[in-house]
Amino acid sequence: MTQLKKDTDMKTQARFYHAGCPVCISAEQTVAGALDPTRYDVEVIHLGEQKDRVAEAETFGVQSVPALVFDKEVFHINHGADLSALK
Amino acid sequence: MTQLKKDTDMKTQARFYHAGCPVCISAEQTVAGALDPTRYDVEVIHLGEQKDRVAEAETFGVQSVPALVFDKEVFHINHGADLSALK
Numbered sequence: 001m002t003q004l005k006k007d008t009d010m011k012t013q014a015r016f017y018h019a020g021c022p023v024c025i026s027a028e029q030t031v032a033g034a035l036d037p038t039r040y041d042v043e044v045i046h047l048g049e050q051k052d053r054v055a056e057a058e059t060f061g062v063q064s065v066p067a068l069v070f071d072k073e074v075f076h077i078n079h080g081a082d083l084s085a086l087k
Numbered sequence: 088m089t090q091l092k093k094d095t096d097m098k099t100q101a102r103f104y105h106a107g108c109p110v111c112i113s114a115e116q117t118v119a120g121a122l123d124p125t126r127y128d129v130e131v132i133h134l135g136e137q138k139d140r141v142a143e144a145e146t147f148g149v150q151s152v153p154a155l156v157f158d159k160e161v162f163h164i165n166h167g168a169d170l171s172a173l174k
Contacts, residue, residue, distance in 0.1 A: 014121070030160055034101070034126065036125075070117050074165075078162055
C-alpha cells in the first residue's frame, strides 16, 4: 500500500456552526466571511439541517450558535440559539 | 484649497475591544488575527489602558469584551468581562 500525500494543505481548519437564525447569518457573512482565505478553510455547518453533527459540535464545547471553532478552540459569537434547542 | 485623496483605503475598519484577560487574548490571537489583512484594518483597543474609549465602545453597543466591531456591527466573542466593569 503506497502512501502518497501531495499538495499538503497548510491551511487551518475552521468550522462555523450555525442554525440559520438572523444572528447566525450576520456572523457568517461578517465574521466567518472576513477570515483570511489564504490561511483558513472555513466549513459552514447548519446544525438545523445537519442534526447528525450536533454531537460533534458538542464535543468541541459548542454551547450555542453561532460559534466558530479553530482546531479545538471555540468562540461563541453573540447568541442565536442554545445547542440544546437543536437536538 | 485642493482636495486630493490618493490611495483611497478600500479596507473595512474593524475594531477589537478587549481588556487583556485570557479570554480576550485568545480571541485576539485567534479570531482577530485570522481576519483577511487585504480586506480589513484591525485596530486593537485595550479598554483597561484606554479608558477614554469605553464610551466609544458603548456607543457601538459593546456590552462585554472581547468584542469585534465591523463598521457598526458588534460581535461579542465568548465572555471575558462586562463593559461596566471597565469604567
